Amino acid sequence: MANSRFEYVRQFETHDKLLSDCYIVIRIDGKKFHEFSKYYEFRKPNDERALKLMNASAKNVVLKYKNDIILAFGESDEYSFILKRDSTLFNRRKDKLATLIGSLFTTNYVFLWDKFFPDTPLNVKHLPYFDSRCVLYPNLSIVKDYLSWRYVDTHINNLYNTVFWQLIQVCGMTPQEAEKKLCGTLSSDKQEILFKDCGINYNNEPEMFKKGSLITRKGEILHIDVIKKIDELFEGF
């Protein structure tokens, strides 16, 4: 073990251990994916290849740490990994958890890119990278609300984006016109605009777009009504 007079600088490092007996959620989110998705010409509003790439990357993270992870949930450019309350992964060190899960996700995303985008090589000037944070939740009831929050967010964003892009792509509106038309509308109004103006029944949209993706500890990827199944999903935890 090297020992030098410089060793004392280690004392400046802070301890970052997360409180015991709390659920840890690690959420990663793509950096500037609005631009990234434009550069690689993702289909709007939902590029299925990109979502499947997110899912495959997250699945590898779940399988690697399946003893610590309860489940993972993803939509758009984000994924949440929910850890068990008594997990001792990386000694519960916040920096280690956030950075290692974030970089493991990113390396998987890059490694798997060609499989989902075989005709679109990654450009070194436009590489994907993800931020990552840890949040502690003190009980299961709040963890369930956390997951429900991300699920509802998926629905709200997807409904908005679906109508928004239909108004542009099918009805020929400019983004400004589409935004104005949707301003102040309720969920039911949006579904009606989609049906009457664009001939689309929102219920028939792909489940992955409407419901996001949930990955179980076994590595199954599901697109389910999270709120309906919320108690079942956390049974035993």
Ligand code: ATP
């Ligand atoms: P930040 O760096 O702050 O996260 P961001 O540009 O990544 O900025 P987000 O709020 O994370 O902003 O939104 C991600 C954006 O990435 C979406 O708004 C959408 O434009 C794009 N995006 C992500 N996934 C897909 C997908 N599967 N298909 C099409 N577009 C996508």
Ligand code: ATP
């Ligand atoms: P931790 O996950 O705690 O960081 P670690 O195994 O990465 O554990 P480090 O203290 O970071 O431990 O040390 C990195 C180790 O990786 C070195 O001890 C050495 O064995 C190996 N290593 C790193 N870079 C090289 C290299 N260029 N050539 C040969 N071995 C290397």
Ligand code: MG
């Ligand atoms: Mg982002």
Ligand code: MG
């Ligand atoms: Mg995002």
